[in-house]
Amino acid sequence: MAQNDNEDRVIDHAFEFEQHHEQSSEQQQQPPQKGTRLSSKEDEASVEKVFKHLLVPTWQSQLTLRAFVFLEKSDMLKQPFTRQENTVIQTCVVASSGIAFSGGFGSYLFGMSEHVAKQSSDTSDFKNPKLGWIIAFLFVVSFLGLFSVVPLRKIMVIDFKLTYPSGTATAHLINSFHTPQGAKLAKKQVKLLGKFFSLSFLWGFFQWFYTASDGCGFQAFPSLGLKAFDNRFYFDFSALYIGVGMICPYIINISVLLGGILSWGVMWPLIKTREGHWYKANLGDSDLQGIQGYRVFIAIAMILGDGLYNFVKVLTHTLLGLYNQIGNKRKASALPIADQDSTSSPEADISYDDQRRKQLFIKDQIPRWFAVGGYVAIASISTATLPHIIPQLKWYYILVIYLIAPTLAFCNAYGCGLTDWSLASTYGKLAIFTIGAWAGASHGGVLASLAACGVMMNIVSTASDLMQDFKTGYLTLASPRSMFVSQIIGTAMGCVISPCVFWIFYKAFPDLGTHKSQYPAPYAIVYRNMAILGVQGFGSLPNNCLLLCYIFFGTAIVINLIKDLVGKVGRFIPLPMAMAIPFYLGPYFAIDMCVGSLILFVWETVDKAKADAFAPAVASGLICGDGIWTLPASILALFGVKPPICMKFLSRATNSRVDTFLGN
Secondary structure, three states, rough: OOOOOOOHHHHHHHHHHHHHHHHHHOOOOOOOOOOOOOOOHHHHHHHHHHHHOOOOOOOOHHHHHHHHHHOOOOOOOOOOOHHHHHHEEEEEEEHHHHHHHOOOOOOOOHOOOOOOOOOOOOOOOOOOOOHHHHHHHHHHHHOHHHHHHHHHHHHHHHOOOOOOOHHHHHHHHHHHHHOOOOOHHHHHHOOOOHHHHHHHHHHHHHHOEEOOOOOOHHHHOOOOOHHHHHHHOOOOOOHHHHHHHHOOOOOHHHHHHHHHHHHHHHHHHHHHEEEOOEEOOOOOOOOOOOOOHHHHHHHHHHHHHHHHHHHHHHHHHHHHHHHHHHHHHHOOOOOOOOOOOHHOOOOOOOHHHHHHHHHHHHOOOOOOHHHHHHHHHHHHHHHHHHHHHHOOOHHHHHHHHHHHHHHHHHHHHHHHHOOOOOOHHHHHHHHHHHHHHHOOOOOHHHHHHHHHHHHHHHHHHHHHHHHHHHHHHHHHHOOOOHHHHHHHHHHHHHEEEHHHHHHHHHHHOOOOOOOOOOOOHHHHHHHHHHHHOOOOOOHHHOOOOHHHHHHHHHHHHHHHHHHHHHHEEEEEEEOOHHHHHHHHOOOHHHHHHHHHHHHHHHHHHHHHHHHOOOOOOHHHHHHHHHHHHHHHHHHHOOOOOOOOOOOOOOHHHHHHHHHHHHOO
16 A cells, blocks of 8 residues: 655656556646647646636644644634645544554454463464553554655656556546535535445445355355356456555556466466375365465465565666766756746646645655654664563564564555555464564464554555555645645544454453354454464475465566566556465456456446546445444444345255255
């Protein structure tokens, strides 16, 4: 799931694959020459021309009391409810709820507890949850990710033109809600968005009835055959990822699918034939000493190779641009005024929407010294504080994590911009093994590695979340400053609210985290077992795993280098970052995304104008409807309401054995 203010355009050629998305989701007519007038059709094609007569509030005005405590009907605030204020609200809410994931209440944090330790092979090292230390821990680790990526926000959103599908979908939703009367196209978009929002929501509700237990429902439909299903090749009827596929550029979806075919179609079946030679036989599918070790660490290697290459490239271009600027004593070009004649602008070749969005996105700068100083200050406080909260986590472990964390935060934010996947848990696993191997079992390595996982996960997760919100703010003209402040406030709220909710569950269910509990927390056990494995070092990984990691790390760098060297042809070369994601997760979601691409392709073939105008609205409706359904589904689960039906699919031979067993 951060910008640099460098104006260098050289890096754009490596990301021309984004152009198709820009044409399909934000295609605009060129600004008119002096003395000409836009036709009504051209006016309708522009989102920002619909809002042109509305004054964009200052960043301070976007941060209203109503935005944070929802006092819309009180008499305290009389000003109109703007799309910028709406963006601030959703940023605050998402930041607050994001702590529920990065806080590790079902994974690393609860994995420290005695409940979970008794179910693992190491019961000597544990730390039971207490509300006080959990809140303190989250407060000192949850803000670093925000400061780590702020200096790169312009490059990620404007120069790289990363899509951030969820952020883009949210922006379309917000813009649709605030469209002034009289915008015919926008009204049609709102109507279409609402229709597909309802369809997606109802489809999620319908699917719920068939998911009475694990392995049930439409998401377990072996649409490509049982053998393919065993290797995670199937269409799971997810409206969310069909929508994501309609927003992501074609090359992203193709890259993800190719990665799934390479890994689950070729590599993992071949490695399974080496069971008993490269790794022990009869290990569980999630055991990192078995094939899961290859899946996790090869994916990490590719992600790091791609992310580090682009990080170095960005840093190089930034330093070269700064050197040239100082050497030539050039002044930065003046930004165009939104209402100025376009012929006087140096950027008359880009759309009106992009000019206006870029102008306001760059206008309210977040100074580099503030971002760097904030990171250093919080890192210093955290380094001094965390060893008192978790004594096994030494200050020098924390210092090393904070030195490499900005690079990994960039990798995660960049990957999230491409595919909408945040791999925070993957980076957390990397911290588990690194710190666990460093600390060792005799020095509290299990707790140290689990805590290090939490530090890393919070940094990279909040970094990608912030960049998603910056993308939303860019498309709704919300100031980066107001977005950043809202993110800080939301994160602070989450650091209190999420632990309190967890504490209620922890006290209400004495058997929480055990196999017999209504809430067994299986990931907490998995994370603890990974920590136990981690203290034994990377040498405990299966044979040839590190060799394959080195190969794929280098391959990712070579592919990126080729993409940059071949110019425009490079846009047809798959992206290693996107290819790496299904290595770990499986290709099922890639199939959904490619179905979304196919729908968009057919639509553009039949009627490109309508596809350009309405595809983002349809995609946003699919994403938001499916996402909103998770709320009532969670409430039903909380109150113990279970679906009435389990829909499973069996092979003919298995079905015969079941019939024989039942006496039919």
